[in-house]
Amino acid sequence: MSATLRSLRVPAQKLRRTCDPRTLKFKTTADIAPLEGTVGQDRAVSALSFGLDIEAEGFNVFLSGPPGTGRSTEVRAQVTRIAKTRPAPRDWCYVFNFAEPTRPNAVSLPPGRGHELSHAVDELIETVRREVPKAFESDEYAQRRDQLNRELAAQRDQLFGVLQREAAARSLAVNMTPMGISTVPLIEGKPITREQYELLPDERKREIQEHTAELDSIIAQMLPQVRRLDRTAAQQAAELDRRLMIVIAQPLLDELLRDFSDEPEVVGFIKQLGDDMVANLPAFRGQEEQPQTVGGIPVPRLDGIFTRYEVNVIVTHDAAGHAPVVFEEHPSYYHVFGRIDYRSAFGSMVTDHTMIKPGALHRANGGFLIINALDALTQPLVWETLKRALRTRQIRLENMGEQVSIVPTATLTPEPIPLNVKVAMIGTPHVFQVLQLVDEDFRKLFKARADFTTDVERVSEHVNIYARFIARQVQELGMRPFDRDAVARIVEHSSRMAGDQEKLSLQMMNVVDVLVEADYWACDAGSAVVTAGYVEKAIDAKAYRSNLIEDRVQELIENGTIKVDLSGEVVGQVNGLSVYDVGDYAFGRPARITARVSLGRGQVQNIEREIQKSGPSHSKGFLILNGYINGKFAHRQPLSFSASITFEQVYDEVDGDSASSTELYVLLSAIADVPLRQGIAVTGSVNQLGEVQAIGGVNEKIEGFFAVCKARGLTGDQGVMIPRDNLHNLMLKQDVIDAVRDGAFHIYAVSKIEEGVEVLTGMAAGRARKDGSYAEGTFFRKVTDALAALTQRAIEVNRAASRDGVAPTSVSPAPVGRPAGRDRPARRRSEDA
Numbered sequence: 001m002s003a004t005l006r007s008l009r010v011p012a013q014k015l016r017r018t019c020d021p022r023t024l025k026f027k028t029t030a031d032i033a034p035l036e037g038t039v040g041q042d043r044a045v046s047a048l049s050f051g052l053d054i055e056a057e058g059f060n061v062f063l064s065g066p067p068g069t070g071r072s073t074e075v076r077a078q079v080t081r082i083a084k085t086r087p088a089p090r091d092w093c094y095v096f097n098f099a100e101p102t103r104p105n106a107v108s109l110p111p112g113r114g115h116e117l118s119h120a121v122d123e124l125i126e127t128v129r130r131e132v133p134k135a136f137e138s139d140e141y142a143q144r145r146d147q148l149n150r151e152l153a154a155q156r157d158q159l160f161g162v163l164q165r166e167a168a169a170r171s172l173a174v175n176m177t178p179m180g181i182s183t184v185p186l187i188e189g190k191p192i193t194r195e196q197y198e199l200l201p202d203e204r205k206r207e208i209q210e211h212t213a214e215l216d217s218i219i220a221q222m223l224p225q226v227r228r229l230d231r232t233a234a235q236q237a238a239e240l241d242r243r244l245m246i247v248i249a250q251p252l253l254d255e256l257l258r259d260f261s262d263e264p265e266v267v268g269f270i271k272q273l274g275d276d277m278v279a280n281l282p283a284f285r286g287q288e289e290q291p292q293t294v295g296g297i298p299v300p301r302l303d304g305i306f307t308r309y310e311v312n313v314i315v316t317h318d319a320a321g322h323a324p325v326v327f328e329e330h331p332s333y334y335h336v337f338g339r340i341d342y343r344s345a346f347g348s349m350v351t352d353h354t355m356i357k358p359g360a361l362h363r364a365n366g367g368f369l370i371i372n373a374l375d376a377l378t379q380p381l382v383w384e385t386l387k388r389a390l391r392t393r394q395i396r397l398e399n400m401g402e403q404v405s406i407v408p409t410a411t412l413t414p415e416p417i418p419l420n421v422k423v424a425m426i427g428t429p430h431v432f433q434v435l436q437l438v439d440e441d442f443r444k445l446f447k448a449r450a451d452f453t454t455d456v457e458r459v460s461e462h463v464n465i466y467a468r469f470i471a472r473q474v475q476e477l478g479m480r481p482f483d484r485d486a487v488a489r490i491v492e493h494s495s496r497m498a499g500d501q502e503k504l505s506l507q508m509m510n511v512v513d514v515l516v517e518a519d520y521w522a523c524d525a526g527s528a529v530v531t532a533g534y535v536e537k538a539i540d541a542k543a544y545r546s547n548l549i550e551d552r553v554q555e556l557i558e559n560g561t562i563k564v565d566l567s568g569e570v571v572g573q574v575n576g577l578s579v580y581d582v583g584d585y586a587f588g589r590p591a592r593i594t595a596r597v598s599l600g601r602g603q604v605q606n607i608e609r610e611i612q613k614s615g616p617s618h619s620k621g622f623l624i625l626n627g628y629i630n631g632k633f634a635h636r637q638p639l640s641f642s643a644s645i646t647f648e649q650v651y652d653e654v655d656g657d658s659a660s661s662t663e664l665y666v667l668l669s670a671i672a673d674v675p676l677r678q679g680i681a682v683t684g685s686v687n688q689l690g691e692v693q694a695i696g697g698v699n700e701k702i703e704g705f706f707a708v709c710k711a712r713g714l715t716g717d718q719g720v721m722i723p724r725d726n727l728h729n730l731m732l733k734q735d736v737i738d739a740v741r742d743g744a745f746h747i748y749a750v751s752k753i754e755e756g757v758e759v760l761t762g763m764a765a766g767r768a769r770k771d772g773s774y775a776e777g778t779f780f781r782k783v784t785d786a787l788a789a790l791t792q793r794a795i796e797v798n799r800a801a802s803r804d805g806v807a808p809t810s811v812s813p814a815p816v817g818r819p820a821g822r823d824r825p826a827r828r829r830s831e832d833a
Contacts, residue, residue: 008758019491040462048424051450061423063426068507070508071426075370093109094106094356111319112316114316116259118312122311132285163215174219185208325368327370331371334359338362353414372425394418397414467487482530483529489535497510499698566708573593576681577683591648595666606645624686625664658683662682665756671783672783683722692751694729698726702732706735716744
């Protein structure tokens, strides 16, 4: 083996960064203090603290980051801390609007006094309802009413006596009837009948008629006096009742006014309440108008005489408490903004101010509201209504749909409540970017961003914080303590999740899942402490539950259904590597990549693109491959070949540029007719200068190919070639490391195409001379010779065609960097990482 190949091999000690348990200064997590706060989110914590502390308008906070990075935990902790330093906000109540019943008034009180007012008003009404009937049944009241009645009767008798005298003077009598005052003629002091009247002489009849007319005139003059007398009597009776009501209610009202004298809004409500009680005295006397009936069934009154006096306390706080913190798990419209309920009343839907229900925004007013951004955006009308509330600084309560209703309906319009709340929205970076791009209001209302990262530097400080985090989870979840070997294994697994030897994953939700499962296995084994073995078992068990598809693919490779060569050398064929993500699990698998070359015009055909199975990134990588070929070999002569490249037996969409270097190797092999080692799988992207660039999923790819090789038998010639820039991403499983240490499997790290050529062919790639040629026996010399031979063959074909009178075949190169085939976009379905 050449010295170059030996230098490209990666030693076993670089394939994984271990954590030495001896560097951890404790025996178990029971010996260390649990962590307060989050792990490694210093930037986000600082930004969040700023956003929550600043009280300027528009500085609501958006917590941006992937799920499981501690966004919810940190915002809860910080909001709770800040809320405890701020006083409890005022209570809010809705009361009846005596001037406009459909517009309930919003009344605020000091914290804790909302229910005090409600109970006081209820007690007042109950007392008045109890005492009023008693007062009106008392002897004193009866005596005063009798006196009024006697005075009225005397005055009426006086007027009637005058009338009787006038009638007697005219030989007439007067009678009081329900229909009014009637007159009757008298003869010899006795009234006569209609028949007797008809027998009288005409002269006598005329006399009676004249006297009757005179008396009617006198009666007409007296009737206004009678009506005034009745009116005065009714007013005096009402005044008597009103004074009695005031005597009963006023002391209670005065006491209530004294209790709330420092609250002008409450004082105004109490005064209006007192006036309305007097106006509705019959209801308190138990003489309320009888309800209407439908089919003999009473229909409840819709105005609610006593309901109107109730105080609807929608938000109350403990006077000794602090600012509220509301985490709305389900931010539907009614959960956030409240609602107006209705009740059925025999075919009608009725409501009143007591049926106004608060939402999370009411409860959080004066404090903090935490919601999930995606939930708020996907719930109907929530996002637009929330923006309007924050923009206007008011909570305007209306039922969903009233804003877009075509036909106006009669309902309540509660008075808006002033809003002073800090909103913290939790979402992903993608949601943040979309809102920043398309929603102008978002930029005005959420000016503070707390960005949560997915990883942190793996240094001793952060490792110790990680251990304290584990100690906190042990304490909070009631798990067994983890010994330091187990903590060290968790640290290593965290670096694997981060895909970087120098990083620790901050996807703490996944870390907690491993902790819980490791504790389960320790419990199952009866161990009092969680050791590294149980952590390893938890990791392996989780993978086993999720890798069914991987096993099925492995089975297809082993039985030859999916063709993968692991030994020998083949021209124009190599094993590429791709990653399949099935949600909670990702695995790598090899895929045969082949190339075929023939005479042509420098066209390189991407078969996946032709059938619209090539994603944008893969197509870009293919165009870069074309650029490399043209820049490397088309300076001295046109390219006179046509080639096609494809992923064999891959039927999903191919995306990502990690196969671009692999496709370049296989194309150069087909051109130069130089075989490639089939025991080496290749991954890595390439730029137009031939530099091999880093890719994703390097661990999964290596382990996927290793599993195939191990199943068929390791030969010592097999391995994977990766970009050198990916060395720090290696966190391989122990069986791969052991195989590399034993020389049964190899990892090659290359930084340029020339190094990869030597690994795959055993030949030096060669370096271009001043004239652009390459030394004999080098790989690139074989490529240039093959291209020259193809060009010469194309010229001969064109000459022969010219002699035969056939139109010659052009040998001019195709446009640089453009693959053959129609230029159409590819649809994205799966990923080649």
